[in-house]
Amino acid sequence: MGIIHSSRQPAARRTWRQSPPWRRLALASLLGLLAGTGQAAAIDGYAAVDPFIGTAGNGHTFPGATLPFGMVQVSPDTDTPDFKHAYAWAAGYQYHDPTIKGFSQTHFSGAGHSDLGDVLLMPMAGQLRTEPGRADQPGSGYRSRFSHASEQARPGYYAVSLDDNRVRVELTATSRVALQRYSFANGQTAHVVLDLRSSIYDYPGKTLWSWIHIRPDGLITGYRQTRGWAPGRQLYFALRFSRPPTGHQLLDTEPTPVYRGFAPPAAHEPAARPAIQGRALEAAFDFGDLKGQALVVEVAISDVDEAGAIANLHAEAPDFDFDRIRRQAEQTWRHQLARVEIQAAPAMQRSLYTAIYHALIAPNLAMDVDGRYRGPDNQVHQARDFSFYSTFSLWDTYRAEHPLLTLLQPPQLTADIIHSMIASQQASPYGILPVWSYAGLENWCMIGYHALPVIADAWMKGIRGFPAGQALQAMEASAEDPAYGDLKDYMKVGYVPIDHEPEAASKTVEYAYDDWTLARMAEAMGHRDLARRFQTRAGNWRHVFDARTGFFRARLSSGAFRTPFDPAVAGYGSDYTEGNAWQYSWYVPQDIAALIRAQGGNARFVHKLDQLFEAKVPAGAFANVEDISGLIGFYAHGNEPSHHVAYLYDYAGQPWRTQQRLSQIVDSQYGIGPDGLTGNDDLGQMSAWLLFTAFGFYPVTPASNQYVIGRPFVQRAVLHLPDGKDFTVTADPMDAAHPYIGKVTLNGKPLQRTWLWHKELTAGGELHFDMQASPNRQWATSPAARPYAMTPDDYR
């Protein structure tokens, strides 16, 4: 997802076809395994991760150090331009930039719109420079050139040598504390600049207020409040150096024109001040010649207050042992990456382990060690019996990212996430669940109320440990807030009128799906009336279906469809959210069978799908809409509305077409190298799509407990499920020459349907795919084999 205008085309990518043939390599590693214990312990998922994937072009990932779901993400910022030019720098780093501006502590992974980049630090040898200078004028500031040859990025660790600043920088992290280690050459005077002005997606006046306080014990604390994506966000920090500075200065480059500024000095503020307040603050620290000793900086953050940051610092980084914390970070990531053993061609394996890595960065812990956090009311709250998480890009992540976490992570994580959403709803001035939130605050990005599918999906899968009654109340409140996204009209007339609310077609169909998930959970909890009411609302997609054109279209409040209508038109002012009629007209995940009927039956449905993928779309057609990228015809893999579409052939009885489209998509949309993602990773959703797809199944309809079978892209994947069972996927032969399923067995028995139940996965077992060169037009094509052919107990 994302919002603003700019059209930066992704650089050329190395795709699968350009990679070495994978079968041979994969077989080799498979043989290596078979020669051993039969366990897959030899697979080094950690080594397979490449944090640079997605750092060029539209991926918007960052190469720096973070822990799974960690509160800090310490990473180099190559640039932090004004927001009008900032889209490509949503994560602070663009691979092809020549300089690094500094190392800030917070970053989103793969977001379209952005923010953060807090507490930028930059070390330098020799002369102190306190302005960043220009990238095209080396030496004009504290920026420094670097070369990728000097860069190293592993999960939880990053290093680079700064050529102009003559210092080696290494980064690692605990959950709430970023660590930076600077190694200067002997005989150099060392300086570190803390630039509290720097911000990702900056604009004049973004920093509302800030302060820096140098304490007698050497601790440096501070704060800044910004009016960024979440206006009014407060970020506190506690920072310390492993060696005391020999000197410091505090700078305000935009001195506050406060009243007393006009008065002459009397006693007034002490001159050699240990603290400074203002809107444009910097601090510079001098260390003299460190004589080859490394300097470690620890930076703890808090959304709450300085005391919170200080407590976080002492709890998680009590000493300056960079190496120990780096090892801890590595162990944590190794443990996480070992949850799935993947055997695939090297490039695919690299993509998939990197996808796991990216899928485990967000949501983020947003709570101090004492359990305090900031809610959407911008007030401090105390978490009792749960950990508070934020960074919810829900329009993106309800689709596959949350189902991935639900499947592979301990249920406590999802329970905590849901608990956090409920706590947010209860503290929210609006009384609704998060839409897009971070640091506990709401930024109102995108549409729908997609916290509902996340909660319902977890509930249907048996995840407990959160207050379910309060969850249901929160879901209902969110779906019935008349002030939100014109739900007032939606509840009255069954659709969102485009003359009252923009992007009305998208909103209507997404609301209807979200309603269905609430109905599912209410039904499961025995709230029959509530279930019935929302089951009715789940049919509201019909109100924006135009049978004449076969597209979802926005209606006016008069009831008429808005004209003129062009199914190719997307963008602001259109009927759709980051999409056009072609992209949005598949969105009835709760009732694809009905959609097929509405479209005139299987044949016409398949034909229309083919039209989608095969449309001739002129280059630059979506130059006005940032997030429509990764095009195959009108299919736009770079943005989420398309993510379930390739699986829909299954529903029309042509699973081989799904298999073919998935080959086409994986082949063109993912790759290794910095430009390996065609669209924003969107806090893990692009990565989660690839993971599920590679395993051979995808959660087309969260809250249905169903995974729809596509085709696998691994020879073998063992999912170590949180309760100790293993679910294994195998496929043979696995190469580009055999892209089609011949047959499927589950635990040795033939599987004659194109879906799996969640309970079939959680029971453990083995799913095997016989792959072949040509389509099997018989396998799982009958109506009973199609994903909508479910028992009433499991799906309605």
Added chain:
Amino acid sequence: MGIIHSSRQPAARRTWRQSPPWRRLALASLLGLLAGTGQAAAIDGYAAVDPFIGTAGNGHTFPGATLPFGMVQVSPDTDTPDFKHAYAWAAGYQYHDPTIKGFSQTHFSGAGHSDLGDVLLMPMAGQLRTEPGRADQPGSGYRSRFSHASEQARPGYYAVSLDDNRVRVELTATSRVALQRYSFANGQTAHVVLDLRSSIYDYPGKTLWSWIHIRPDGLITGYRQTRGWAPGRQLYFALRFSRPPTGHQLLDTEPTPVYRGFAPPAAHEPAARPAIQGRALEAAFDFGDLKGQALVVEVAISDVDEAGAIANLHAEAPDFDFDRIRRQAEQTWRHQLARVEIQAAPAMQRSLYTAIYHALIAPNLAMDVDGRYRGPDNQVHQARDFSFYSTFSLWDTYRAEHPLLTLLQPPQLTADIIHSMIASQQASPYGILPVWSYAGLENWCMIGYHALPVIADAWMKGIRGFPAGQALQAMEASAEDPAYGDLKDYMKVGYVPIDHEPEAASKTVEYAYDDWTLARMAEAMGHRDLARRFQTRAGNWRHVFDARTGFFRARLSSGAFRTPFDPAVAGYGSDYTEGNAWQYSWYVPQDIAALIRAQGGNARFVHKLDQLFEAKVPAGAFANVEDISGLIGFYAHGNEPSHHVAYLYDYAGQPWRTQQRLSQIVDSQYGIGPDGLTGNDDLGQMSAWLLFTAFGFYPVTPASNQYVIGRPFVQRAVLHLPDGKDFTVTADPMDAAHPYIGKVTLNGKPLQRTWLWHKELTAGGELHFDMQASPNRQWATSPAARPYAMTPDDYR
């Protein structure tokens, strides 16, 4: 004190001479008392208070409602101009203004510089107006004309009728909650505007951020952060109406140009929003026709957070019982005002009870009911075992205001004040005691480290209940901070060089006195070395005494006095703080005997004092220095450096001259009516001066335990001391015709000296003055009778 430029001359005042002859009236009331029980219960101090005194011209007092040392001060603001024109509106109210802009919840009493005016509310009938409009264009906004005839102000209560807005407004308060009651006529639609933009001493950009949140239960909470006198101050509020609004709107008149402002709307923030953030916020509430029912608004504040404000609200104003809270406020004030029974001429009695009222407004409680408060590090702290107070205008109030509190209030108050100062020092980034602080924050106004005399004075008077060891450490840290006010040079060369630091003469002499108070306390606590060190520093005033001219002058770091020198020159860039050489050359309160010697003996000293009072000063001589007002020659009673000067004749053996000057000062500088104060009341200092002086004695040298006798202005004053004893002052005859002391008895025994010990007051007893028409040139003139003739045990 105060800082900026503008010269508004006070309007004509009714002075004592214009008042009815007081002796007859006073005797009548005295007779009335004698006819009763002998108790003075018939004196209605409450009725004698006139909160309008000081509301015109330079007094800078406010007429609204507050409790003693209360956290809220709810009062009408007649104007809140841009800070360049704001001096006269330091308390929001100027008596001669034609309109009221609204009623805000916080005000300083008598400050020179200012801030506050938080959470402005304005009711109106009929058409809603959300801009204040212009005072000279009735109906152009929510401002309203009013007449003083409709105004009523009592301690803890204020009322006015708004002519244009057709509503009667009444104000009262608990400590932390302001109450407003609006009475509309039947058949009028009622509205209330909450203008969070309004600020005392406003300037563009002063409000950094703010929000308003309308909660489902009807509670309205919010916040604003301002970069005013104490930059970065956060003020939270919780507000509720006794009747639910029928509608509301939230306005941002300066919409935030945040990034998403450039994006098209998708779902985004709900339209009928219950919350708003921004820099220029308002809320408007509609109530329809209240059919004659009054509407009560309760506004609780907190420096900490919304939860704090809510807790304060529920703790102190659980219902909307305006009348009960008004009665409580009245009882609280009656109790306080009954601490002193004053019999004097009606006008003098009015002045004196009003002075008590003004002297008990600040310092202010700055702590929530749960003990949380904000410190000078802008972080939240928890008070344990004490109440946290702020609003310390110490350059003013160490002189007589704190000694008055020490004498008349329970010692717990002063102990809490000192405890608060220590807690502030410990949390301060600068590690020093408050200079001028409010809401816990430091604003660095004025010079010196006058928390020291406050603490030492209390300690010497036997007040305990605060951590004395920590106090001494805090005092030492404040007096030895090399970065503060050029203490670095002062500690090295014994004076502040004017080429390094402005206003160096004033600083040197004030530091020397503060040092002496530290020496006193250290000595009393047995810290001999510390005492000796600071006793030495106490002599530093000599380093800026120019024997040739007889003035204190600033020296250069070379050691030479700065030239050219003109003892009449004051103002910024001069050697002095809000004064000139004439005004500042009496400032050695710790050793007046030495000052007299330095000046060449008693005769020359007295001559110079006479020169001060009798100088021909051209009108407008101090137009460039706001706070030099209330001139008698160069003597400037409107500002603090002069406050002890009239008492100095005593030290030269001519107490009748002190008596004469005091008559002259009281006669010309105080009066009843809005223009009854010639200078800023300065948080009670002007009032405390009058009270002590009227009782017949004044604390020339806080921390000496000595009060210097002037002449009384009351027939009788009974000070009900906090330990239950009474100290009674009587004077006879008391009229304008008998301004001189004939003789004095203490407990019936003749007193042959011009001072009293603190222990003589606290022992209880009666001090009687025989007054006469002509000077008694024999009474208490001998060297042994002079205030510096003290025993080594009491004064060294």
